[in-house]
Amino acid sequence: MTTPEIPDYRTAEEKRVADRFPRxxxxxxxxxxxxxxxxxxxxxxxPGTSIYYFDLITWPGSLAIKGDMDGFMFSRIDDMFAFFRMDGYRVNPTYWSEKIAGHRNSVMSYSEDVFKTQIFSYLDDVARDEPERAEDVETARKRVQEAIDDGDAAYEESVRELLRELEEEGVVSDSWEWDLRDWDYRFLWNCHAIAWGLQQYDAAKKAA
Incomplete structure (x- = not known):
């Protein structure tokens, strides 16, 4: 019997960081x-460089990670190394983000990939449900693609302005409700650093 393939529910940014971090x-x-x-x-x-260095610092009830890629502090149980071992050295950004002490806004940021997925999916729906608007949809597609090619889609401010214009033209509606965020690259990187660092620490303890 063939083993069913397990779906990969990771976002584009999660996959990008997971691929990059080991290097x-x-x-x-x-x-x-x-x-x-x-x-x-x-x-x-x-040795010899501070690029991508990081420190793991713990005290009862808290773990802080700091270094070249920013830093975060987590609070949950007395031994935070034990807390992060619960996922078997796997990164769990959703659950871990809930344990950040203080402001959590920095764990999410604008994502061009999310924007592209959302706008093209929306335009596909309009083209399917309102075939009489095919010309408007095609024009909108070209404008979105131009923003991508020109690099404007890399900035949320530019994207929001484009969406406002498309709303005024009646092609898009309620785009202000769209959540165009994904996990922030630095937050994900630090999550991987915690999991990887703890794995190295445990391996060294076992070998000692």
Missing amino acids: DVEKHEMTVLHEDGLYRHVRFQQ
């Missing part, structure tokens, strides 16, 4: 700067 840390080395029970300070860094 960013392939030459990193681990240094335990401090360890006293739940008080830990562990550094991961390529």
Whole structure:
């Protein structure tokens, strides 16, 4: 019997970071700067450069990650290393983001990929449901593609302006409700750093 393929529900940004992260840390080395029970300070860094370095710092009830790719603080249980082990070294951005201490707005950011998926899907629906508007839809497609080709679609402000214009022309409606965000690249990178760093830490402990 053929084993059914497990669907990959990761977003485009999740896949991008998962592919890139191993290359960013392939030459990193681990240094335990401090360890006293739940008080830990562990550094991961390529010798001779601070590019992509990061520190994992824990104290009872919290874990902070800081380094070249920004930083975040998480709070949940006394031993946060144990918390992040619960997913078996797998990244779980949805659940982990709920444990961020303080502001959580930085975990999501505008995504051109989300915009492209949403606008082209919307225009496909209009073309299917209102065939008499085929010419308007085709014109809108060209304008969207021009924004992509010119690099304007990389910026949410430009995209929102384009959507407002398409609304005024009656091609698009209620676009202000569209959520054009995906997980922020740096947040995902730090999630991978926590999972990978903890795996290196545990492997070193086991080998000791």
